Amino acid sequence: MRLLGSGSARVVLIPVLLVLVGCSVSTSLSTSSQSVSDSSTSISASSESSSRFLTSSSRSSTSAERQTRYREEVRSYTAAYVRSGVQFDAFEKQLGELARSHGLTHWEEDETTYVGIGEGLGDAAVGEAQLEMYKTSFSRSDPVKMQTIQRGYDTRQ
Numbered sequence: 001m002r003l004l005g006s007g008s009a010r011v012v013l014i015p016v017l018l019v020l021v022g023c024s025v026s027t028s029l030s031t032s033s034q035s036v037s038d039s040s041t042s043i044s045a046s047s048e049s050s051s052r053f054l055t056s057s058s059r060s061s062t063s064a065e066r067q068t069r070y071r072e073e074v075r076s077y078t079a080a081y082v083r084s085g086v087q088f089d090a091f092e093k094q095l096g097e098l099a100r101s102h103g104l105t106h107w108e109e110d111e112t113t114y115v116g117i118g119e120g121l122g123d124a125a126v127g128e129a130q131l132e133m134y135k136t137s138f139s140r141s142d143p144v145k146m147q148t149i150q151r152g153y154d155t156r157q
Helices: 007-084 088-101 111-123 128-139 143-155
Strands: none
Touching: 007 088, 007 111, 111 128, 111 143, 128 143
16 A cells, blocks of 8 residues: 655655644744733733832831830830829920821820720739829810720720
């Protein structure tokens, strides 16, 4: 039995097959390349979206962290004040400077200040009678501020 064509026909047939296979590979590579490009664009868009979220989240986290640091410093300062027996005027003056160092200009109206004061009174382990006296003094008898001091105190018990 004899194969179709002569030896030279086979020589021509091989390059034709290679061209056809090459076209198929080229088309396949082109399609894969486009798919990779589309995936890359999608990943890039997703990355930008995540970046915007993290930046926004970072800003609010920074604010919360600053507030936490301020409250902790007020707590420490209050506990030290109670233990040392410094005059109330000196305490208020130093508390105002502490607030300013944290960017607060109206610490007297800031809830975090009073939570920190209450926590400091708890850390200093003041008794009920002393607690009532300090709540009245620090809040200037404001019932909302007194409750806020109590709330801070209760977290340290």
